[in-house]
Amino acid sequence: SIGASSAENTYGVAPDNIKDSLDRLVRSYPDQIAGHDNEFLILKNGLKFRLSDGRTNKTFRELLENPDIDDMFYSTYPTGAEPKQPAINADPGRVRFEPLFVAMYGDCNKGDVARNLRAIDWLPKHDGGKVTITTRNGVATALEKVSRELDDLPDNLIRYLVPAAGTYNCRTIAGSRARSMHAYGAAIDINTRFADYWRWVSDDRTQPRWRNRVPIQIVRIFEKQ
Numbered sequence: 758s759i760g761a762s763s764a765e766n767t768y769g770v771a772p773d774n775i776k777d778s779l780d781r782l783v784r785s786y787p788d789q790i791a792g793h794d795n796e797f798l799i800l801k802n803g804l805k806f807r808l809s810d811g812r813t814n815k816t817f818r819e820l821l822e823n824p825d826i827d828d829m830f831y832s833t834y835p836t837g838a839e840p841k842q843p844a845i846n847a848d849p850g851r852v853r854f855e856p857l858f859v860a861m862y863g864d865c866n867k868g869d870v871a872r873n874l875r876a877i878d879w880l881p882k883h884d885g886g887k888v889t890i891t892t893r894n895g896v897a898t899a900l901e902k903v904s905r906e907l908d909d910l911p912d913n914l915i916r917y918l919v920p921a922a923g924t925y926n927c928r929t930i931a932g933s934r935a936r937s938m939h940a941y942g943a944a945i946d947i948n949t950r951f952a953d954y955w956r957w958v959s960d961d962r963t964q965p966r967w968r969n970r971v972p973i974q975i976v977r978i979f980e981k982q
Contacts, residue, residue: 778830779808786894789861798826804860817846821935824852836980842967855936862893862941865927870942874925877901880908885919891942899982900945906978914972922946931956947971 863869
């Protein structure tokens with residue numbers, strides 16, 4: 758992930774794109790989100806979250822630390838695209854409105870997330886052991902499908918996947934107050950021997966060096982699920 762921040766750059770989502778983005782959000786979480794109107798995202802348990810705090814231009818740091826619902830759509834994930842150097846601060850999925858995720862997955866600091874975790878087999882044909890992942894929003898089921906498909910890849914690709922480097926961890930993102938997706942039990946790290954996380958490899962954090970060693974076949978299987 759590229760996480761450098763530039764004070765000169767501000768971000769916002771075009772109003773015409775908000776409704777489509779919200780509609781996709783509702784479709785993506787059918788067990789949790791009931792719908793939306795012009796002001797609120799509405800959960801099935803009755804909770805409502807205001808869509809916008811009225812600020813249309815925020816720095817990347819402000820997006821990370823204090824986003825609203827519509828800020829989450831500032832950058833679109835490029836499904837099916839070939840790996841390449843991303844634009845500065847283009848990091849789809851990194852900006853998250855924390856109260857929504859806590860409502861859906863629970864608060865790990867209160868033990869909520871742990872109650873919804875399930876251990877699944879990770880690449881059992883290659884002795885990958887077990888990983889623990891949330892059952893909320895179908896995450897465990899999806900990861901089981903990913904694991905089965907990855908398990909059938911050629912042997913020369915398995916080194917990128919075994920050993921896995923962790924799933925549930927009640928922590929924040931390094932260098933940020935925002936919770937990691939690991940804190941919701943909804944993320945997995947594959948073999949970090951081949952990781953090129955910008956905080957590990959960049960001497961100058963204002964100009965992160967992009968590098969990728971993970972074969973695209975692996976990415977496509979995760980994207981599929």
